[in-house]
Amino acid sequence: MFSARMFRFVLFVFSSLLVNSIVVAEHIGVNGGVIAVKLPIGATEAKFNDENQLMVRGHAIIAIPHEAEAKGHKLIVSFEDGSFQAIDFKVQSKEYEEQHITIKNQDYVTPPEETIKRRQEEAAMMRKAYARRSPATDDILPIVIPVEGQITGVFGTKRFFNGEQRNYHTGVDYAAPTGTPISAPAPGTVVVTHDMYFNGKTVVIDHGAGFISVMCHLDKIEVEKDSELKRGDVIGTVGSTGRSTGPHLHWTISLQGTKIDPEMFMQVVNGLDDSTDN
Ligand SMILES: [Zn+2]
Structure with missing residues (x-):
């Protein structure tokens, strides 16, 4: 028979198990999103998808591809002494909504033959930019919204132009009057300035460690390739160039070539506490 003392002990064991199951952090993200995973002390790198993930304030920022499978994944953390540790995280499937857009100029839905070469060159230019892996920037936080405007398009939606399905929406749209200044969301280097078929006048900023910003449909580009930017420096103005309805x-x-939700990214990284540095 249980004594009262024994009973209290059993109760203690069960309640601490319960507490543990609540306290132990489970890392859960969604396809197209990011999650911050606190790294053990002494971690030098954290790899997912064979890529070193961005490291900010003692955390790895895991970039989860839009097409990632809903299942368990591993972040592989390496240490100075050459040892490794795997940290489990889960991806849950996020259903993105549909967005139907009507475009007057059918050339932006089915581009004419003679634009193939131009579009291929621009695609190659973008691939090269996304492949950049510059050294990390120290002063990366906070990431600031680059323009004052209304969000009119969120990341990840399945998009249909004049009824035809095209690529999912790879970023966030802020509507603002033509001429509204656009600023650098974080320090970086301008690596592309180009007037592109779909993206219109475009500026690509390399923020270091595979973190790349692409700003599209500008009216005016006010920086040059290789310009060094501080957070808040103006790079150009809002416009409607390329495939745009206003x-x-x-x-x-893009983080290491994976396009992720900018709104979620800002929320996750800007919320990281300074005191969590290790
Ligand atoms: Zn957009």
């Missing part, structure tokens, strides 16, 4: 800024963020 003046807005389209902002894509």
Whole structure:
């Protein structure tokens, strides 16, 4: 028979198990999103998808591809002494909504033959930009919204132009009057300035460690390739160049070649506490 003392002990064991199951952090993200995972002390790198993930304030910022499978994944953390540790995280499937857009100029839905070479060159230019892996920037936080405007398009939506399905929406859209200044969301280097077929006048900023911003549909580009930017420096103005239905800024963020939701990214990284440095 249980004594009262024994009973209290059993109760203690069960309640601490319960507490543990609540306290132990489970890392859960969604396809197209990011999650911050606190790294053990002494971690030098954190790899997912064979890529070193961005490291900010003692955390790895895991970039989860839009097409990632809903299942368990591993972040591989390496240490100075050459040892490794795997940290489990889960991806849950996020259903993105549909967005139907009507474009007057059918050339932006089915581009004419003679634009193939131009579009291929521009695609190659973008691939090269996304492949950049510059050294990390120290002063990366906070990431600031690059323009004052209304969000009119969120990341990840399945998009249909004049009824035809095209690529998912790879960034966030901010509607603002033509001429509204656009600023650098974080320090970086301008690596591309180009007038592109779909993206219109475009500025690509390399923020270091594979963190790349792409700003599209500008009216005017006010920086040059290789310009060094501080956070808040003006790079150009809002316009409606390329495949666009009205003046807005389209902002894509790529982390090591994976395009992720800029709104979620800002929320996650800007919320990281300084005191968590290790
Ligand atoms: Zn857009």
